[in-house]
Amino acid sequence: MTQKNKEPWDQYSEYLHLDKLLSAQHRRSEDARKQGLEPSHDEMLFILFHQVYELWFKQILFEMDDIQGRFQDNIVNDRDLGPVINQLGRIVLILRTVVQQLDILETMNPQSFIDFREHLRSASGFQSWQFRLLEIKLGLRRDDRLKFNYHEYDEEMNTGHKATIRKAEASKSLYDQVDGWLSRTPFVEDGDYTFWASYRKAVNTMFDERLAFLKTQGLDAxxxxxxxxxxxxxxxxxxxxxxxxxxxxxxxxxLWRMSWRGLQSALFISIYRDQPVLHMPYRMLSLLMDIDELLAKWRYAHALMVQRMMGLSMGSGGSSGYGYLMQTLEKHRIYDDLFALSTYLIPSRAMPELPERIKNAMGYSYNSPHRAA
Ligand code: HEM
Incomplete structure (x- = not known):
């Protein structure tokens, strides 16, 4: 039958490969019928849930590949920033959705989980290679990972997935790419203006003024x-x-991971974010922080769910379960340097003014014939 002669109703199923997709939820507890046992109702939710997650991971990785492609050269085209910000925003919304979704899985009670848990055998989310790929692409390095029972995390991965993981580890992560891009930020040093020198002066003036103020307060020695x-x-x-x-x-x-120049620029962008050319870079840094924060929220919500479902039992993947997951929450943060930068903010009143020349260069001024009117 040609495509044209097909029933219109079939087109939908065919385009989405629904036959394949909807026949991929096999409850192993169904097989227990042969022994006269009732299959587990909630196993369906458990399977479907993981599949939905893997599909979302696939979409996030798809966005990441595109974003990273735009950052691969030493010069990032300004016109790429719009799509990058849109795609990072999309990743943020997906992550927000998957964190919230866990509530649905928690409608399963721990007894129902225990009733089919044996059917997982040694299957565990720990073996999700897409999740690992996402962590790596975002910037989690092998040496920064928590050791998993004293083993490398990919030791037992199959050869194909291991090769994919190793290849990603050998490539630049988005973290490295953003750091490189930040280090090249113009305006941070421009002619006789250097942001670092002007900021350092403002910080010292702030402390001097504080000291002078304290001297007038009649404090004892x-x-x-x-x-x-x-x-x-x-x-x-x-x-x-x-x-x-x-x-x-x-x-x-x-104590730091980001390069010295990268940090300077990130601070510059965050302080002078209202300058028109810095809007997009600021938005991008905020989205990267959102992603890091949402991953931490997911880790926390997932760990709490694991504690609710299985208490302090070991995971089917062989970890200590809840304890291991709670440790990853802190250890597997990636963009925490951007968060740490807030330690170095000073009140707006003490902030150094930008030279007029730099301000003008960062505005959206152009020679429009309508402007004079
Ligand atoms: C009742 C629900 C769940 C339980 C009891 C559970 C349990 C666990 C446990 C114990 C671990 C630690 C590794 C191990 O020893 O097995 C783990 C890791 C993991 N799980 Fe789950 N999980 C559940 C739902 C989910 C869902 C819906 C996903 C979504 C894909 C997921 C993804 C992961 C991932 C990615 C890891 C690796 C985390 C890391 O190493 O940082 N889990 N899970």
Missing amino acids: EQFATEETAIEKGRKKFESLFDEKAHAGMVNDG
């Missing part, structure tokens, strides 16, 4: 000494940010 020490601590904290060598040492100690 002990109170004054406590305040002075706090101010000195504050100065030191900022100095470690301004000093490239100190930053390198902190990278070595695992």
